[in-house]
Amino acid sequence: MDLPIALDSHLPQPLHAQLYAELRQAILTGRLLPSQRIPSTRSLAQSLSISRTTVTQSYEQLLSEGYLETIVGSGTYVCAQLPDDLLCSQQVEPSTQQAALPIQFSQQGRRLTEIPFSLPAEPKATISFRYGRPALKDFPLNLWRKLLSRHCTATPNWLDYASDFRGYYPLREAIARYVARARAVQCHPEQIILTNGTQQALDLVMRLLIDPGEVIAVEDPGYLSARRVFLSYGASLYPVPVDESGLQVDQLIHEGAEKAQIQKIRLVYVTPSHQFPTGSTLSLPRRLELLAWAQQNHALILEDDYDSEYRYGDRPIPALQGLDRNHSVIYISTFSKVLFPSLRIGYLIVPSNLVLPFTQMKWLSDRQLPTLEQQVLAEFIADGHLESHIRKMRSHYDHRRQVLVQSLKQHFGDRMVVLGEKAGLHIMVRMNLNLDAKEIMERAAQVGIGLMSAHPCYLPSNWHEPNADLDSNPNSSNANSIDRRCEFIFGYSELDEAEIQVGISRLAKALNP
Ligand SMILES: Cc1ncc(COP(=O)(O)O)c(C=O)c1O
Structure with missing residues (x-):
């Protein structure tokens, strides 16, 4: 050698x-x-x-x-x-693996791969008006830590499998009382099934109730993540336009629609308390009209009540579930907006005859939610911390919302219209600046401002074709004279007042209105 x-x-x-x-x-x-x-x-x-x-x-x-x-x-x-x-051989490049092993997908797998999907990019903007999160820095972390530690050191029954797959009973009891007070929802804790957020609730509904090809009426524009679940299960979508009073219920039976097609609508997915993304509220007459329509057409209503706690000014209208006398409403809510999204606790409230099938489907899907967090949350609600946190945050958000709307008015005047400012954690802004949406986004990005286009929320007319790009919608069934490509969702919950003012002023300079 x-x-x-x-x-x-x-x-x-x-x-x-x-x-x-x-x-x-x-x-x-x-x-x-x-x-x-x-x-x-x-x-x-x-x-x-x-x-x-x-x-x-x-x-x-x-x-x-x-x-x-x-x-x-x-x-x-x-x-x-x-x-x-x-x-090294265990770290084979994914592309090589694909080449070596031809994968035969299930029907659902094939549908999934036909829906364009990419992992979200890391936000680069210094001031981002992104939507989706509450103000995490205002979360009462010390209190949560104290409760966690107490439950952790108490009798560790949380280590074991749960005896009830619907979720921890005291939490379901606390939720039943809370939704009755806050949302006029009428239910017994037995009807509540805890889920991994809204997302799993939607998935369970599809698995249990909808066959491929069956029709789901959806708001247009509407919540993209719900639409993706429906499409992955092969549902046929029936877009229904929305206006300042929410879903245009009369469009469920409008002249252009075939009577036969209407009969086939199995489910109507709605966000009545705070329509996503336009921010409108489904009026009481329309709620009653929708319930009557569901009864006549033997359809179910899927009510997604994701952030109705945040209303500024007027009183909330009771949830559809509370107005329903026909057991046709499945109610979904989540703690993602009132507490924090990684908690992954949401809930389904289902008519009594659906309790057992949903419980079985939840068990089949992932057996149960982790118990420790449920115990902590049960105490957090029962001791009144949830409602006091919501009260505090509502006042913060209200202030931020006012600063945002004022700044937009100051810098853009009548060259933009603000929609849905009375509720929630975001507003929708329609810009009229003689710039197209792409240019607006690019100029904003150049000055470190993150904007979110509302465009993907509209259903593309070719949604049923494989690889229809759900994220970039060329035209909508709902299209009229308004240029929907220049609508933006402005989330304000994560930004303080100074950041909002600086952000809008910088945006205005970049767009030169
Ligand atoms: C309309 C709507 N529903 C529900 C949710 C919450 O989903 P999850 O509970 O899965 O976090 C969101 C979040 O952005 C939403 O916009």
């Missing part, structure tokens, strides 16, 4: 460790090749003028790690397959 090996007895590292490192490096860099014979301990010790024990120690380590192997009666060799190769 003709290898330059440099050992230095003045270094703090012992000689055997230095020799081990030198030999390992030589193997990994290919200076010593697989299956190459290496000198005996005696000859290497002689050539390096070190003791044979030193060489033996380093060889033993390399043997035990699989870099060397001994062949009895023959000598010591570099292993034919090195441990690092074995480790």
Whole structure:
């Protein structure tokens, strides 16, 4: 072996460790090749003028790690397959894996792969008007930590499987009382099934109630994540326009629609308390009209009540569920907006005859939610912390909302229209600046402002075609004279007043109105 090996007895590292490192490096860099014979301990010790024990120690380590192997009666060799190769072989590039293994998808898998999907990019904007999160920095973390620690150290019954897959009973009791007070929802805790947020609730509804090809009426514009679930299960979508009074219920039976098609609508998905994204509220006459329509057409209503706690000024209208006398409403809500989204606790409130099938479907899906968080949340609600947190946050958000609307008016005047400012954690803004949406987004990004287009919320006319880009909608069934491509969702919950003012002023300069 003709290898330059440099050992230095003045270094703090012992000689055997230095020799081990030198030999390992030589193997990994290919200076010593697989299956190459290496000198005996005696000859290497002689050539390096070190003791044979030193060489033996380093060889033993390399043997035990699989870099060397001994062949009895023959000598010591570099292993034919090195441990690092074995480790590397587990990190095969995803593209190579795809090529090696043709995957046969299920029908649902095929539908999924036809819906364009990408992981969200890391936000780069310094001031982002993104929507979706409450003000996480205002969350009462100390209190939550205290409750967590108390439940953690108390009798650890939370470690075990739950006995009721619907969720922790005291939490369901607390929720039943809360929704009765806050939303006029009428239910018994038995009817509540806790879910991993709204998203799982939507998934369970689809799995249990809708077959491929069956029709779901959806608000247009509407909530993209719900639409994606419906499409993945092969549902046929029936877009219904919305206006300042919410879903245009009369469009469920408008002239252009075939009577036969209307009969087939199995489910109407609505966000009546705070229509997403326009922010309108479904008026009381329309609520009653929708309930009557559902009864006549033997359809179910899926009521997504995701952030109705935040109303500024007028009183909330009772939830559809509370007005329903026909057991046709499935009510969904979540703690993502009133507490924090990673809590992943939401709930379904279902008519009594659906309790058992939904419980079974929840069990089938993921057995149960983690118990510890449910225990903490139950106490948080029962002790009044939820409602006091909501009161505090409502006042913060109200202030931020006013600052946002004022700043927009100050800088853009009548070249924009604000929609849905009476509720929620976002407003919708229709811009009229002689710039197209792409240009507006690009100019905003150049000055560090993150904007969210409302465009993907409209159902593209080609939604039923494979690979229809749900995120960039060329035209909508709801299209009229308004240029919907210039509508933006402005979330304000995460920004303080100064950030909002600076953000809008910077945006105005960039757009030069
Ligand atoms: C209309 C609507 N429903 C529900 C949710 C909450 O979903 P989840 O409970 O899965 O976090 C959101 C969140 O953005 C929403 O916009």
